[in-house]
Amino acid sequence: MTTWVDPATDPRSRVDGLGWVSRAVFPDDRVGLTVNGAPPPGHQAVARYAVVPSVARARFLVPLGAPRAGAASLLAYNALRPPKVRALRAVLGGLARFGSAGLAPFPTLTVSVPSGVPAADLLLSERLTAALGGTPLVAAFGVRPPDPNGKPTLQLFSADGRPRGYAKIGWNDATRALVTAEAAALRALREVAGVADHPVPPGLLTETAWAGQVVAVIEPLPPAVRGVPVDDPPRIAALLAVARRGGPAGVPRPLAGSTFLTRLAAQADRAAAAEPAGARAVAAVAALARRHGGTTVEFGHWHGDWVPWNLGRHAGQLVAWDWEHSGPDVPLGFDLAHDAFQRALVLRGESAAVAAADVDGHLGRHGDRLGLGPAQRRLVADAYLVEMWLRTFRLADAGAGWNAALHPALLDVIEKRHSE
Numbered sequence: 001m002t003t004w005v006d007p008a009t010d011p012r013s014r015v016d017g018l019g020w021v022s023r024a025v026f027p028d029d030r031v032g033l034t035v036n037g038a039p040p041p042g043h044q045a046v047a048r049y050a051v052v053p054s055v056a057r058a059r060f061l062v063p064l065g066a067p068r069a070g071a072a073s074l075l076a077y078n079a080l081r082p083p084k085v086r087a088l089r090a091v092l093g094g095l096a097r098f099g100s101a102g103l104a105p106f107p108t109l110t111v112s113v114p115s116g117v118p119a120a121d122l123l124l125s126e127r128l129t130a131a132l133g134g135t136p137l138v139a140a141f142g143v144r145p146p147d148p149n150g151k152p153t154l155q156l157f158s159a160d161g162r163p164r165g166y167a168k169i170g171w172n173d174a175t176r177a178l179v180t181a182e183a184a185a186l187r188a189l190r191e192v193a194g195v196a197d198h199p200v201p202p203g204l205l206t207e208t209a210w211a212g213q214v215v216a217v218i219e220p221l222p223p224a225v226r227g228v229p230v231d232d233p234p235r236i237a238a239l240l241a242v243a244r245r246g247g248p249a250g251v252p253r254p255l256a257g258s259t260f261l262t263r264l265a266a267q268a269d270r271a272a273a274a275e276p277a278g279a280r281a282v283a284a285v286a287a288l289a290r291r292h293g294g295t296t297v298e299f300g301h302w303h304g305d306w307v308p309w310n311l312g313r314h315a316g317q318l319v320a321w322d323w324e325h326s327g328p329d330v331p332l333g334f335d336l337a338h339d340a341f342q343r344a345l346v347l348r349g350e351s352a353a354v355a356a357a358d359v360d361g362h363l364g365r366h367g368d369r370l371g372l373g374p375a376q377r378r379l380v381a382d383a384y385l386v387e388m389w390l391r392t393f394r395l396a397d398a399g400a401g402w403n404a405a406l407h408p409a410l411l412d413v414i415e416k417r418h419s420e
Contacts, residue, residue: 009034011055011109018051018058020146024171025154027211028122032112039112046119046126047111047139050103052092058143060092061109066138067099072161073140076220080227080312124210125154128167128217131206132156137164149400151175156217163220165205170214174398182324183207183216189323195246197237199303199311199320218321225312225319230347232308234336234362236369238318243300243332249371250300250332255379256293259329264288264386271393280411281393284386287418292379298332298371306335307342325391333370333380334387336362341388345405352409356385356417385414 010033011022026033032040035055039045049061050070062070074093078086095102113122120126125139140155154167170179186204203219244250255261268285271278303310304325312319340362344355363377372380389410396402 009037011035011058015146016056016058017143017145018055021061021141021143021152024152024169024213025124025141026111027171027213030114030117031122032110034110034112036107037110039110042115043112044115045110045112046123049109049111049140050096050100050106051109052103052106055107060143061141062092062096062103062106063138063140064100064103064108066157066159067097067102068161069138069157069159070096070099070103070140072157072163073138073155076155076157076161076163076223077225080225124167124169124215125156127208127210128154128156128165128206128215131208132165132217135164148172149174149395151179163223165217165220167215167217170216171212172399174395174400176214177394177398178324179207179214179216181326182218182322185323185326186216186218192241192245195241198241198246199238199318200314201319201323202321221312221319221321222314225314228308228311228313228318230308230343232311234339234366235318236366238320239306239335240332240370242303242306242320242335243298245301250298252296252298254294254296255331255383256289258299260299260331260383261285261289261293263329264383264390267390267394271390271397274397275393277408277411278393280408280415281386281389284389284411284414284418288382288386291418292375292382295375295379297376297379299329300332301328302326302330302334302338304335304338305342306339307346308339330387331376331380331383333363333367333372333377334384336366336370337380337384338388341384352406353413353416356381356410356413359384382414382417385410385417389414 011018012033032043048064050064051058052060052062062073071093074089074096078089113119120130129137137156138159144150151168151170156164158164168179170176183204186201189201192198202221205217205219207216264285268281271281303320304327305322310320310322337359340358341355344350344358359381363381367377392403392406
């Protein structure tokens, strides 16, 4: 069948964020995308978006034709955003309330399909509308720079502006694995409803495979949710509830012979087969086993990305989202370690070495509340850093590229710690 990717007008031919996102959301070449122009011959328009602020600097694709939904795509959950971003979105959301007239200064992207072809055959938003009950939905999405580890997200609203779901799109090996993992985690977390101190996760509305992609639609957060401060102290009761899933404390077990250590060794072996630096990971796991093999520690689940920007408060409860790195059978304290490591690395821009030292300090200050003595705290820190390098490898091996902040610097840090 004839396709309609015109390099002159179709953003999918671009190499910037607009091109990356539009290719993920509209992967079928039979779909016509036209900026400031009419649909291709034989096509009928099915949606129009304002490209804000411009094609060259696109940040948002705001739906036209449903002013309340367009405004909501910019204003929903604005309280979770940094002040400057919040202010910009507030201005744009005010314009969007006036519909096409308010957004007239911005370029218009027209989405079209061949006449006679059902839109649900070609458009993800139409497919998801059917999966979520058939009530018409309006789609919007943000535009970010191309990121092989990023997941374009389709925001779904009803015409009156109520959030209905957020569709995360896994488009390469790395992101398909992350979307699949989060869907599995959210299915399992249905069992923790009502567990004391456990943070409330969003629900999984549906998941599907579509056009070579994996898509998970996540339930909207409560509209009144508010983010936790970036300097919020550790929430120990919540960390324990995540680790134990509402059950009693686990019996401490030696690191040696644990399924966790076996998994680390297997992943390091895979890294060695794929990447020259992988041999260093094999040595790091062996050193971890030698140093801490006899140390006993409680094992349990972890969120996997426990950081302030993935946490909020609503109706007196802690809310946690982005469970894509969640998993079972890790040493208790991994989420506490991750919190310290990412605050240093992401919020303050510190090196991997400084971030690792912050892990030691954080565990030293708060680890006893998790029942971790000095030997357990050092085990948790050393094992977490190996886990983080292996995560970095998994993402790189799946096509996401290396995180320059962690490779090879984190291996250097690990080796220095094992030589002390």
